[in-house]
Amino acid sequence: MQIVREIENFRSDGKPLYLALGNFDGLHRGHQQLMNDVVKMAKTNHGVAAAFIFDPHPMKVLFPQKDLKLLVTPKIKSELLAGLGLDLLIYNSFFTEMARLSPEAFVKGILVDRLAVKAVFVGFNYSFGFKGAGTPDMLQDFGKRYGFATYIIPPVKYQGEVISSTLIRRAIESGDIELAGEMLGYLPMVEGRVIEGEKRGRQIGFPTANLGVDSDLVIPGKGVYAAWARTGEKTVKAVVNIGSKPTFHPDYPVVIEAHLLDYEGDLYGSLLRLHFVKKLRNEQKFNSIEALAEQIGLDRDRAAESLTVFDQYSRAFTF
Numbered sequence: 001m002q003i004v005r006e007i008e009n010f011r012s013d014g015k016p017l018y019l020a021l022g023n024f025d026g027l028h029r030g031h032q033q034l035m036n037d038v039v040k041m042a043k044t045n046h047g048v049a050a051a052f053i054f055d056p057h058p059m060k061v062l063f064p065q066k067d068l069k070l071l072v073t074p075k076i077k078s079e080l081l082a083g084l085g086l087d088l089l090i091y092n093s094f095f096t097e098m099a100r101l102s103p104e105a106f107v108k109g110i111l112v113d114r115l116a117v118k119a120v121f122v123g124f125n126y127s128f129g130f131k132g133a134g135t136p137d138m139l140q141d142f143g144k145r146y147g148f149a150t151y152i153i154p155p156v157k158y159q160g161e162v163i164s165s166t167l168i169r170r171a172i173e174s175g176d177i178e179l180a181g182e183m184l185g186y187l188p189m190v191e192g193r194v195i196e197g198e199k200r201g202r203q204i205g206f207p208t209a210n211l212g213v214d215s216d217l218v219i220p221g222k223g224v225y226a227a228w229a230r231t232g233e234k235t236v237k238a239v240v241n242i243g244s245k246p247t248f249h250p251d252y253p254v255v256i257e258a259h260l261l262d263y264e265g266d267l268y269g270s271l272l273r274l275h276f277v278k279k280l281r282n283e284q285k286f287n288s289i290e291a292l293a294e295q296i297g298l299d300r301d302r303a304a305e306s307l308t309v310f311d312q313y314s315r316a317f318t319f
Contacts, residue, residue, distance in 0.1 A: 001078070001081065001082040001086050001087060001088065001089060002087065002088050002089070003078055003088075003089045003091065004088065004089070004090045004091070005091050005092075006091075006092055006093060007052075007090060007092045007110060007114055007115070008114075010090060010114070010115065012115075012116065013048070015046065015047050015048045016042075016045060016046075016047035016048070016118035016119075017047060017048050017050055017115055017116065017117050017118055018038050018041050018042040018045070018047050018048065018049055018050065018117075018118055018119050018120075018121070019038070019050050019051065019052055019111070019115065019117045019119070019120045019121065020034055020035060020038045020049075020050065020051040020052070020086075020120075020121045020122075021051075021052055021120055021121070021122050021126060021128070022034070022051075022053070022122060022123055022126055023053055023054060023057055023058070024051070024053060024077065024081075025057065025070055025071050025072065025077075025165040026070075026071030026072055026165050026168055026184055027072070027077060027080040027081065027084075027184075028163050028164075028165065028168060028183055028184050028185060029156050029158070029163055029183060029184065029185040030123065030153070030155060030156040030162075030163045030164070031123075032084060032185055033153055033156050034121050034122075034123060034153040035049075035051070035081065035084045035085075035086060036084065037121055037151060037153060038050075038051075038086070038121045039084060039085040039086065041119065041151075042087065045118075047118060048087045048088055049085065049086050049087045049088070050086065050087060050088035050089065050090065051081060051086060051088075051089050051090070052090045052092065052110075052115070053077075053089065053090070053091055053092070054091075054092055054093070054094035054098075055074050055091045055092070055093065055094065056093075056094055057070060057094070058094050058099065060216070061094050061095065061096065061099070062099060068216075069169060069173075069216065069217060069218035070216050070217055070218065071165060071168060071169065071172075071184075071188075071217075071218055072189070072217075073191065073214060073217065074091060076189070076191065080186075099130065100130055101129055101130060102129050102130050102133075103128055103129030103130070103133055103134030103138055103139075103142070104129075104142060105129070106128055106129050106134065107128075107134075107139070107142040107146065108142075108146065111146075111148065112146045112147075112148070117148045118148060118149070119148055119149035119150070119151060120139065120143070120148060120149075120150050120151070121150075121151045121153060122136050122139060122150070122151075122152055122153065123136075123152075123153050123155075124136065124152055124153065124154055124155050125155075126139070126152075136150070136152045140152070158182055158183050163183045167183060168180050168183050168184060168188075169218050171183065172188050172218050172219070172220050172221075173218060173219075173220070173221050174221055175220055175221040175222075175223050175225075175279045175282075176279075177220060177225065177276045177277065177278055177279055178278065181276075181277075187228070187275040187276060187277060188220070188275070188276045189273055189274060189275045189276065190211065190213050190217060190219055190220075190256065190273070190274050190276075191213070191271065191272065191273040191274070192211040192212045192213040192214065192256075192271075192272065193211075193212050193269060193270070193271060193272070194209045194210065194211060194212075194267040194268055194269060194270050194272050195210050195211070195212040195268070196210065196268065206259045206293070206296045206297075206300070207259065208241070208257035208258060208259045209229075209257070209258045209259075209260060209267045209272055210255060210256070210257050211256040211257075211258060211272055211274070213256060219242060219254075219256065220242055220276060220279070221242070222242055222243040222244070222254065222282065222283040223241075223242060223243070223279050223280070223281060223282050223283050224239060224240065224241050224242075224279070224280045224281050224282075224283070224299050225239070225240045225241075225242065225276050225277070225278065225279050225280060225303075226238075226239060226240075226276075226277045226278045226280055226302070226303035226306040226307050226310075227239075227240045227258065227274045227275055227276045227277055227303075227307075228274070228275040228277065228307065229258055229260050229263075229272060229273070229274055229275075230272070230273045230274075230275065231267060231270050231271065231272050231273070232270070234263070236260050236261060236262055236263045237260075237261040237262070237303060237304055237307045238258045238259060238260045238261060238274065238303065239258070239259050239261070239280070239296070239299045239300050239302075239303035240256065240257065240258045240259075240274055240276070241256075241257045241258075241259075241283075242254065242255070242256050242257075242283075243255070243283035244283070256274075258272065258274060259296070259300065261300065261303070261304055277306060277307060277310050278306050278310075280299055280302050280303060280306070281299070
């Protein structure tokens with residue numbers, strides 16, 4: 001998949017362009033349905049399957065006070081899109097001048113004059129233009145005027161509720177990993193560099209990799225989790241603690257610590273990706289280091305058992 005940064009760097013190869021519009025945070029099952037439709041139509045018509053995405057997320061620019069947490073980084077989003085068969089991803093900067101474009105100015109200036117789209121694909125709740133005034137129905141009308149087709153993808157539901165990035169964020173933050181995974185269509189994940197910690201895990205027999213994660217990303221709520229850990233070409237079982245170390249500190253920032261099972265080696269500075277499978281328990285304070293070590297041993301065994309069952313079911317980390 002080709003990635004183009006900024007629309008002015010896009011160069012058409014003459015093939016018809018079938019374009020997905022939206023931010024697609026998390027690329028959940030609803031987004032996947034939309035992308036599948038784009039890819040299918042592009043292949044049928046010997047065209048280019050593409051997505052146009054603003055980065056940073058418009059909400060981060062327009063409403064910074066809301067501190068929106070994202071499900072995936074732009075890098076992981078591009079990996080997921082490539083996995084769905086997209087040919088082209090255009091990441092375009094979002095800034096206040098862009099936000100002031102009227103719906104028609106956005107359509108004519110970007111979709112028509114710059115990209116010459118053959119067709120666009122949007123979700124049922126897509127909005128665009130100044131103050132989000134543009135709707136899917138308006139986009140269809142503009143398409144008729146300017147000569148492109150518009151396809152509006154209906155909502156995808158799980159257990160009677162429309163799947164959305166907001167619902168998935170809430171599920172992850174509450175520790176409901178299995179619900180989040182059902183809506184995403186793949187295992188919830190975080191990725192970051194392994195950084196130095198307090199090295200307490202090593203002292204009690206359970207060395208941990210401390211993950212430095214982008215503060216813009218949503219992370220699971222406090223607790224202990226079973227997860228798959230991927231570093232380089234290796235994938236191993238892990239038990240992950242997310243919390244504030246109440247056994248050792250009255251007040252401490254939330255950290256992500258992963259104890260990798262059956263792994264030896266120095267991970268400092270390495271990129272580590274954790275794919276969460278199941279929450280094992282809530283965070284708790286222990287009266288002694290010995291009690292904590294005993295519980296970590298139990299957590300490790302439960303994580304290994306949970307991941308073995310999951311391993312027999314599916315080793316797919318993405319769709």
